[in-house]
Amino acid sequence: MEENEQARKCYKRMLKEAQLTLGNAELGLGRASLRCNDCQESLEHFQAALEIRQRLLGENHPDVAEIFSFLGETYNKMQNYDDALVYLVQAMDIEEETLPPNSLNLAATYDTIGAIYMILNQYDVALIYYEKVLQIRQVALPADHPQIAAIYGSLGSLFESKGDYAKALNYQEKSLEVARKTRAATHNIVANAQDSIRRLKAKIKQ
CATH class of the missing domain: 1.25.40.10 (Tetratricopeptide repeat domain)
Incomplete structure (x- = not known):
């Protein structure tokens, strides 16, 4: 019985790792599509990666924030600044909770948000x-x-x-x-x- 329980734990861990690998592949495809200026396809892959990571890692994991950042970057590239800010602020909120205060990833998120507010002529916010x-x-x-x-x-x-x-x-x-x-x-x-x-x-x- 104990051996079966250990086997179950092992296979569940393997399944989670396989699903995370799938999420990483979706992220990679999203980034490649973004570099090819295929924003719509990149959004589809990023959303798929987001669903996997949220389900397996929870809502407030730094790896979830990473996907929010890429979604924000994509909408920014599409000049859809409202949606870009929605996702970037979600990334920022997670990063502020989970990363060190002097994290360069957090600084990069602040930088992108500031740049969008510059585009929107909201200089004091930027x-x-x-x-x-x-x-x-x-x-x-x-x-x-x-x-x-x-x-x-x-x-x-x-x-x-x-x-x-x-x-x-x-x-x-x-x-x-x-x-x-x-x-x-x-x-x-x-x-x-x-x-x-x-x-x-x-x-x-x-």
Whole structure:
């Protein structure tokens, strides 16, 4: 009898692992479809992966948050910003509960949410999320990491959109300073910061 119980446990574990593997395959197909710009197919695979992971792992597992993030990214790519925010906020809620406070995955979710609010011209809301991104990256990454240069650039763009050119210039100069330490002079992040600095200086002189 005991051997049969052990066998049952073993087969149940094998079945769960097989189903999780299927979920991973659905996730992989969703990501591949997204890279091929087939957003509708990617949504179908992500939804299938979500159903499997929620059933096997529970509602508040980091791997469930991962699927919510990809769903949000897909809707963002489709310019369906309302649905994108719904899924990204669900991912954020799970990540805030289950991941360390300085998780780079959480920072990435904040960054995407902030970028969507930028598109929606809700700059004050975007600023809240961008500041969270900066706070995490400054703790979790070296001071000269390209992701820190990137968030400085995003903050610069935000303040330029708000019409605060002096603050925007300050952030773009920080972005350039960091980017130059790890990127070639021809790299996009360096070139973008230089272009922004020239543009902002011209606006300030007007």
